[in-house]
Amino acid sequence: MAEADQGLEASVSNKNIRIKPSSDDGLISSLVYSALNASKEHLLRPANPEWIEEAGILLVRECLSGSFNQKTVLQKLVEQGFKHDTIVDYCIPLAATKLGESWVNDTLSFSEATVGSANLQTLLKLIADNREIGFESRNGKRFLICVHESEQHTLGALVMGDMLRRQGHSLKIKLDANFSEIRYLQNSNDYDAIFFSCASYLSVRETAGCVKKIRQALKYDLPIFLGGSNIEKISEGVDLKDFDLVTSSLEAVVEYVEKQRKKEPLGLLGAY
Numbered sequence: 489m490a491e492a493d494q495g496l497e498a499s500v501s502n503k504n505i506r507i508k509p510s511s512d513d514g515l516i517s518s519l520v521y522s523a524l525n526a527s528k529e530h531l532l533r534p535a536n537p538e539w540i541e542e543a544g545i546l547l548v549r550e551c552l553s554g555s556f557n558q559k560t561v562l563q564k565l566v567e568q569g570f571k572h573d574t575i576v577d578y579c580i581p582l583a584a585t586k587l588g589e590s591w592v593n594d595t596l597s598f599s600e601a602t603v604g605s606a607n608l609q610t611l612l613k614l615i616a617d618n619r620e621i622g623f624e625s626r627n628g629k630r631f632l633i634c635v636h637e638s639e640q641h642t643l644g645a646l647v648m649g650d651m652l653r654r655q656g657h658s659l660k661i662k663l664d665a666n667f668s669e670i671r672y673l674q675n676s677n678d679y680d681a682i683f684f685s686c687a688s689y690l691s692v693r694e695t696a697g698c699v700k701k702i703r704q705a706l707k708y709d710l711p712i713f714l715g716g717s718n719i720e721k722i723s724e725g726v727d728l729k730d731f732d733l734v735t736s737s738l739e740a741v742v743e744y745v746e747k748q749r750k751k752e753p754l755g756l757l758g759a760y
Contacts, residue, residue, distance in 0.1 A: 543570060544582035548590075551583065551607035552600060558611045572615050576650050580608050584643055609643055616650050628656040629745050632679040634665040636698055639691035644716050648685065651738060667701050674702075674710070681711040681745045684731075692723045699730045711748055713741050 543565060550561045565575055584605060591601040631652055635645045642663050649661045662673060674682065684699070686692045692714070699712055714723065714734045728734050733744055 540574075540578045540582060543568070543575070543579040544586055547579055547583035547608065547611075548586045548604065551587070551604040551611075552596075556607045556610075558607070558614045561611060562614060572618075573654065576612060576615055576647060580612055580643070581647060584608055605641075605643060609646060612643070612646050612650070616646070616653075628658055629680040629742070630677070631657055631659040631745075632670070632673055632677070632682045633659055633661045634670055634682060634684050635661075635663045636684060636686070636691055636695040637664045637666050638694035639686055639688065641687035641691075642685075644687065645685040648683070648715075648738060652742075655742065657742075667698050670698070670702060671705060679710075681713065681741070683713045683715060683741060686714060686716045686719065686722065689722050689724075689726070692719075692726050692728075696726050696728055696730065703730045711745055713744075715741065 546564070547561070550556055550564075562575070565579065566572075570579065587596065587601050587604045587608075590596040591598065596604070633645050633649055633652075635642050645661055645663070649659055652659055660673065660677070660679075662669060670682070673679075682702075684695045686695055695714065699714075702712065711732045712730065714728060714731045715736055715738070716722070717736055719734060719736050723734055733740060735741065
């Protein structure tokens with residue numbers, strides 16, 4: 489699956505941003521944290537919340553039906569007046585939140601929640617694949633968005649990629665990524681920044697270890713970010729000093745990259 493997202497919440501001064509974590513936490517599954525991520529405060533705030541709520545309910549119902557068809561669902565939403573951007577930014581995240589909450593509350597089984605989430609990703613991919621070409625701007629940045637191989641929750645990275653593309657940035661999304669693959673991609677493409685998306689304590693811990701290796705091999709100063717809904721909670725107790733920012737605000741990431749004066753590379757990320 490593939491690539492692409494626009495801003496999650498607020499600004500650089502927002503409490504969503506943290507540079508260092510503090511206390512310890514246990515290993516919790518990606519799906520549980522995906523559900524907890526869903527707390528409404530972490531979602532973008534729409535102008536018409538009741539309208540979005542209805543769409544979220546419709547999406548959950550469709551994604552759990554045995555006859556799910558992404559083209560049919562997309563057509564239904566469009567006929568109700570929803571633009572593609574609204575579906576990606578508001579409706580899909582809300583539906584994912586509802587699926588996670590239902591699983592935590594034991595009204596959905598693990599398999600049902602997993603199937604529903606997979607169907608949401610299929611819908612998102614359909615929208616992304618059918619976008620008009622030409623979003624990239626002259627001032628756009630080049631991002632490598634990664635989901636580490638220890639992380640199973642990929643929807644957030646895909647939504648983020650679509651948002652970034654609409655802002656005029658170019659990017660590649662690498663799912664199930666490991667250190668060697670990331671090193672190769674950076675060596676081959678010289679991205680302006682790398683962004684890791686995580687949804688659980690375990691994946692944050694493993695991702696931090698991967699980034700430590702990247703920093704050790706890196707011969708120039710490259711912004712590396714860690715994000716995801718509720719990231720400040722699930723990252724508690726992990727040493728995150730190798731990340732430039734830990735934040736759930738995409739605006740903060742873009743602002744940081746734009747302000748960062750990229751240093752001249754002294755070499756590549758080690759031999760592949």
